[in-house]
Amino acid sequence: MMLLALVYAIVIPSIGKTRVQAAVHNSTQTVISTISLAKAAAVRFGRPAVLHIDVYRDEMWVEVDTTVAGTGAADTLGFFSFAEQLDVDLKSNRATLCFNGRGIGVTRAACPDAGAAIIVSLHSKADTVFVSRVGRVLTR
Numbered sequence: 309m310m311l312l313a314l315v316y317a318i319v320i321p322s323i324g325k326t327r328v329q330a331a332v333h334n335s336t337q338t339v340i341s342t343i344s345l346a347k348a349a350a351v352r353f354g355r356p357a358v359l360h361i362d363v364y365r366d367e368m369w370v371e372v373d374t375t376v377a378g379t380g381a382a383d384t385l386g387f388f389s390f391a392e393q394l395d396v397d398l399k400s401n402r403a404t405l406c407f408n409g410r411g412i413g414v415t416r417a418a419c420p421d422a423g424a425a426i427i428v429s430l431h432s433k434a435d436t437v438f439v440s441r442v443g444r445v446l447t448r
Contacts, residue, residue: 328433335396335428336435336447338388339368343437343445345386346370347411358382358418359405361426366391366398390428399427405439413443 343359349372350357357372367389371382390398406419413422422441427434438446 328430331394331396331430332428332433332435335390335394335398335430336437338390338394339398339426339428339437340445340447342368342370342386342388343405343439343443346372346405347407347443349374349385350407350409351411354409356409356414356416357407359407361398361400361403361405361424363399363403365389366396368398396428396430399429401425405443407443411443413439413441 346357346359349370353372353374355373355378357370360367360369360371362368367387369387370385372385373380374383375381390396402419402421402424404419405422405424406414406416408414415422422443424439426437426439428437429435436448438448440446
């Protein structure tokens with residue numbers, strides 16, 4: 309009986325810690341993938357793409373005009389809800405990031421500032437994704 313109690317005392321916290329680490333790691337990879345999607349969509353369609361970061365609902369998505377004629381009608385690509393799908397919190401110092409048709413970070417009316425720090429966290433574990441002013445991604 310004491311052996312079973314010892315196993316529970318060691319294994320159960322380890323499983324919880326592992327789950328938290330996995331959720332934060334997966335969320336960090338999703339942030340990086342969504343940034344890459346925004347840059348790739350801008351290049352593919354040859355026009356600006358906007359990455360939206362909603363920290364109140366813990367969501368990210370990309371908007372880009374996908375029409376052949378470039379009518380300005382924005383389509384939503386890559387919508388992801390961090391709270392629903394990975395149970396993590398999303399924080400950022402920017403609500404939007406814009407990328408030009410070459411996939412380079414730019415400032416525009418929809419994106420008054422370039423570059424960002426995006427933090428994903430769960431309990432005491434957190435990872436930060438930095439996006440430089442030109443759109444390069446760094447993690448820490």
